[in-house]
Amino acid sequence: MQVYLNGAYVNSEDAKVSVGDRGFVFGDGVYEVTRVVNGKFFRENEHLARLREGLAGLKIHVKDSVLEQIPEISRELIKRNHHTEGEAAVYLQVTRGSAWPRTHTFPDPPVKPTVYLSSSPFTPHTRLHQTGVDAITVSDIRWTRCNLKTVNLLPNTLAKQQAKDAGVNSAIMIRDGVVTESPNANIFGVKNGALYTFPATNYILNGITRQAVLEVAEDLEIPVYFNPIRLDELFDIDELFFSGTTTDIQPVTVIDGKPIGSSQPGPIVKSIQKGYNKLLYT
Ligand SMILES: Cc1ncc(COP(=O)(O)O)c(C=O)c1O
Secondary structure, three states: OOOOOEEEEHHHHHHHOOEEEEHHHHEEEEEEEEEEEOOEEEHHHHHHHHHHHHHHHHHOOHHHHOOOOOOHHHHHHHHHOOOOEEEEEEEHHHEEEEEOOOOOOOOOOOOOEEEEEEEEEEEOHHHHHHHEEEEEEEEOOOOOOOOOOOOOOHHHHHHHHHHHHHHOOOOEEEEEEEEEEOOOEEEEEEEEEEEEOOOOOOOOOOOHHHHHHHHHHOOOOEEEEEEOOEEHHHOOOOOEEEEEEOEEEEEEEEOEEEOOOOOOOOOHHHHHHHHHHHHHHO
16 A cells, blocks of 8 residues: 655555654644545545644644645545545645654744645445444543644544443543534434534534535525534434544434434434435435
């Protein structure tokens, strides 16, 4: 497998990043994951726009000329790795770069950011989209800049591991008594035919898939309320589902061992899945 690192295509085992890299030392970087279907990048411009927002949020300065090369690099990468047919995912990570000695403040003068891309084959979780998944509620222990897609994913990995240890698929994160998101997806609830989701504030990542779901909902004339679901009303809702680049639209049928609605994927999530698949695959 070939990866792209700082201007060169190299075999993945030969790709080396310095121990002084601030991504390694401080988690000082951002990332994006983009789906690719038969060589077509899904919502690429939206991912690139969010990447720019993340870089601006962390004050990492990457030259426009470098950012503008990303679509071309991504295409070259999937060509080299034979991912131009079928499904693939392209991972992109940018860190502030490598600096020595270790100091919390940014390197002065600034160093060259580390730019890394890889591609891998992707298999959608088709069976789980049909059956739905189970989850547990966990405390959302993240910081208050969750709108930035940073590589600081420790609260997310801890929550996902907690779910795995509990023998379930994923976690529903709760902050101040309301549902925010899952460790790697946004969350929608359904009540009386309407969608409810956490507003796009600094407490969630405004998912590209979430935005596609909103488009599908508008198309289907499904009302959307940007109101968070309270923990005390979670078990009264009719349906719940995750949305994410690698999750797609995934019904959640059981939470903390208790059924959501009929404990089967409901009609609204099925219609959203259909609309989303149309966007992704055509
Ligand atoms: C915390 C979190 N929320 C939401 C999402 C979904 O975002 P997207 O639809 O852009 O993949 C992700 C994806 O990785 C995520 O990590």
